Amino acid sequence: DQQVKQNSPSLSVQEGRISILNCDYTNSMFDYFLWYKKYPAEGPTFLISISSIKDKNEDGRFTVFLNKSAKHLSLHIVPSQPGDSAVYFCALRPSGSARQLTFGSGTQLTVLP
Amino acid sequence: GAVVSQHPSWVICKSGTSVKIECRSLDFQATTMFWYRQFPKQSLMLMATSNEGSKATYEQGVEKDKFLINHASLTLSTLTVTSAHPEDSSFYICSAAGYNEQFFGPGTRLTVL
Numbered sequence: 001d002q003q004v005k006q007n008s009p010s011l012s013v014q015e016g017r018i019s020i021l022n023c024d025y026t027n028s029m030f031d032y033f034l035w036y037k038k039y040p041a042e043g044p045t046f047l048i049s050i051s052s053i054k055d056k057n058e059d060g061r062f063t064v065f066l067n068k069s070a071k072h073l074s075l076h077i078v079p080s081q082p083g084d085s086a087v088y089f090c091a092l093r094p095s096g097s098a099r100q101l102t103f104g105s106g107t108q109l110t111v112l113p
Numbered sequence: 114g115a116v117v118s119q120h121p122s123w124v125i126c127k128s129g130t131s132v133k134i135e136c137r138s139l140d141f142q143a144t145t146m147f148w149y150r151q152f153p154k155q156s157l158m159l160m161a162t163s164n165e166g167s168k169a170t171y172e173q174g175v176e177k178d179k180f181l182i183n184h185a186s187l188t189l190s191t192l193t194v195t196s197a198h199p200e201d202s203s204f205y206i207c208s209a210a211g212y213n214e215q216f217f218g219p220g221t222r223l224t225v226l
Contacts (some may be wrong), residue, residue: 027225041204041222043117043219044157047153049214089157099210100147101215103157106156107157
């Protein structure tokens, strides 16, 4: 039973446009939400995070939105750049855990020049 | 973000041999490190949580006698795949736990012939 789902395995966006990556979860006990970016044959790189007490966090071109009632997390990238092409994972941490993360299945973003 | 290294970055071995993978936290002390495994086009699957000075905690379905984890210092955790078989071929990634985020190593590609 998947607790964290990224329903879109892939997404293609034109350069300069907005990329929206989505993540849904089922467990209300998650209290910290992260997005990671991963290139092939490399480890994930931390992008941006948000705690459960907020609904939005912005860092440059990246904004993460959290809708706790809908159990939905999204990452907005604007403007999208070809270098943003990678696999994006959402990762969620349950409250009170030993900082373990539960990862979504990932979305392959391709930004077309 | 923090720097985590892994060695080797790739390894090819014969079936039945053992392989050791090192994970080092280069610029901070990590009391907790995690080991993940990723199959092609799939998410990161947590294998075990490595705690400095104590036994690792393994996820359900992960054989602790096959995947030996040692976290002898605050900057080094090792994963030894014992008696490796072709089905153990995978991409192994470690991470070091910060306060909220995890910082990932670049991964190790293991191919068992």
